[in-house]
Amino acid sequence: MRAPEGWFVLYQPKYKTPSVFNLHERGRFKTWPAVTKEYGFRLIVNEKFQVKIQYLHLIERDAVDQNTGNRYNYVNQEIFINLMENLALDKEELAGSVPDDDIRNEIIKTHEEWYAANVHLSPDGTIDRPQLEKKLTASINEGKDIIRKKLMRKNNSWVQAALPHLIHDFKHGLYQRMSDKLYPDYTARGGEDTEKGLIKKIFTFYRICECEESDELLKPDGNRWKDEDEIWNCWVGFAGSESEAERVCSTIETIFRPVSEELSGELNSQ
Structure with a gap:
């Protein structure tokens, strides 16, 4: 329960x-x-x-x-x-x-x-709110971490199964257009993972979130997400932390997505 x-x-x-x-x-x-x-x-x-x-x-x-x-x-x-x-x-x-x-x-x-x-009480007899909220925040974060790890375990098989093919296609195609700026953008934002790790996270994000455009929130395995918060929590679980999830998303928005859309436009105009 x-x-x-x-x-x-x-x-x-x-x-x-x-x-x-x-x-x-x-x-x-x-x-x-x-x-x-x-x-x-x-x-x-x-x-x-x-x-x-x-x-x-x-x-x-x-x-x-x-x-x-x-x-x-x-x-x-x-x-x-x-x-x-x-x-x-x-x-x-x-x-x-x-x-x-x-x-x-x-x-x-x-x-x-x-x-x-x-x-704990302050000298004036009132609750020391900053100290209390620090402890409550730690419990909240621990609870979120448990939820995210459960979502990772539940969805791991269909997420991981698609990554080798997605990453292979990227490395032999779109990567050539952004290799000089994708990883530098990520590290400039404080990212500490390797370039290989970053690329895996990018396609993990796309694999998890590819259903967001559907009102039914249908997963690739045929099941459904409960809501968009559950999708985000699953992604954060795979990213490792909320700050890392947001960092990777920023690099996607700044570098990966514009280059991808630029290539799509070129192909459509041919």
């Missing part, structure tokens, strides 16, 4: 696996799934530095899939408890969302441990 779209795991207790967070996204089951504990909770954060608790509890409840009509007997119930602006836990909201005393006390204890370790 992933964090909601746009949210990233900030802190999660060390549950033995499989936990409720290892269950599939649909969250409905015909038989009781194998879990070491029927509930779990964790703190999650978004890029606005808002923090809340994601609480999952496997319960017996009849459910019907509206698309298929299939019936299920168990549900991985998902509840969110928002932290207040000062990142304190609203005990009243918690009591309304989690009626079980023992679970509620577990959540309170975990929140207190996280708060004591991560939320």
Whole structure:
């Protein structure tokens, strides 16, 4: 069970696996799934530095899939408890969302441990926001990195399969028109990869993003991207970092694409 779209795991207790967070996204089951504990909770954060608790509890409840009509007997119930602006836990909201005393006390204890370790106060008694946001940003970046690595693994086979042919054609054709400026442009922007690595990244970008002109976001393997953000995250994963992805794209826009379009124009005029 992933964090909601746009949210990233900030802190999660060390549950033995499989936990409720290892269950599939649909969250409905015909038989009781194998879990070491029927509930779990964790703190999650978004890029606005808002923090809340994601609480999952496997319960017996009849459910019907509206698309298929299939019936299920168990549900991985998902509840969110928002932290207040000062990142304190609203005990009243918690009591309304989690009626079980023992679970509620577990959540309170975990929140207190996280708060004591991560939320520091300035001399005037207010939260040291710069220090806090630095820690939250690190968790957000770690969450993004996990997502991007998963996308790389998921799409690696069809991306890599096309590269040798694409690179071969480029080296024996278009490369001759830009060999004196392609790599220098990249290094001038702070790029540290080799020319060979840059060329591979350029065609990795084109392979991943070649479906963007289609409204259906169809991948070459016949599947579909969820949205353009997923395409970008996959590309960043292959590039190695967001800054490197943006750097390669800048070189493509400045050098690669104009030369490519110039050649296409010449061929069309013949």
